[in-house]
Amino acid sequence: MSKEKSIPHPEKYRILVKESLSEKRYQHSVKVADTAACLAMRYGESIDAALIAGYLHDCAKEIALADALKICEEYKMEVSESEKRNYQILHQKVGRIVAERDYNITDGRILDAIMYHTTGRPDMSLLEKIIFTADFIEPLRNKAKRLDSIRNIAFNDIDKAVRLICLDTIEYLTRTGIDFDKLTLDTCKFYTRE
Numbered sequence: 001m002s003k004e005k006s007i008p009h010p011e012k013y014r015i016l017v018k019e020s021l022s023e024k025r026y027q028h029s030v031k032v033a034d035t036a037a038c039l040a041m042r043y044g045e046s047i048d049a050a051l052i053a054g055y056l057h058d059c060a061k062e063i064a065l066a067d068a069l070k071i072c073e074e075y076k077m078e079v080s081e082s083e084k085r086n087y088q089i090l091h092q093k094v095g096r097i098v099a100e101r102d103y104n105i106t107d108g109r110i111l112d113a114i115m116y117h118t119t120g121r122p123d124m125s126l127l128e129k130i131i132f133t134a135d136f137i138e139p140l141r142n143k144a145k146r147l148d149s150i151r152n153i154a155f156n157d158i159d160k161a162v163r164l165i166c167l168d169t170i171e172y173l174t175r176t177g178i179d180f181d182k183l184t185l186d187t188c189k190f191y192t193r194e
Contacts, residue, residue: 010051016103017055025062029055031138032131039130042155046127053113053131056103060094068094075101082181089181092118119183120166122190129158136165144168163191 014033018026033054040050060068065087072079072090075097083090096115099105105114113131116124120132136144137151144150146168154161166188173180 010048013052013055013103017059022062025058028140029058031140032057032134035134035138036130039134043126043158045130049107049110049127050130053110053127054134056099057095057114057117057131057135060098061091063094071097080181082179086179089118120187121183122186129162133158133161133165166191
């Protein structure tokens, strides 16, 4: 898709998602954006790109599954069987399309950060790791068993934080019997390899 372009002011996207998301989803998106901005400052990534990706990472989360599948078909986005069964995974792909189509995002780094914020992917860019991590550690989250530890680690070693998030995610999905796709497993294998 698109390459990096000049980045518009992030506040525009905060206002737009406030108008299009439920209050709970909006609050989560703001917390992810704030956390991502802090991580971006720590690691030398674009703060504006981190804010925009954080605000928009769940821009498709509240789209009905049937509508999401139609969007993927229209934009020729391949959908796996596990994505068809689990919208928790599919919304990231639909989010990339919606961010580009409805929010006019042209920066490929931001689009990729949205597209892989749930599953991750092997060899993520720094911005992708920041959004992946921020989504897991943002202040409103409270259920992951090693959350406090991962929050501390995220600001010292983002790759280690990604590794721990992957391990905890696979453990949780396995324990609860929730379906996960190959990309989640590939991400975990990549970041936990010795």
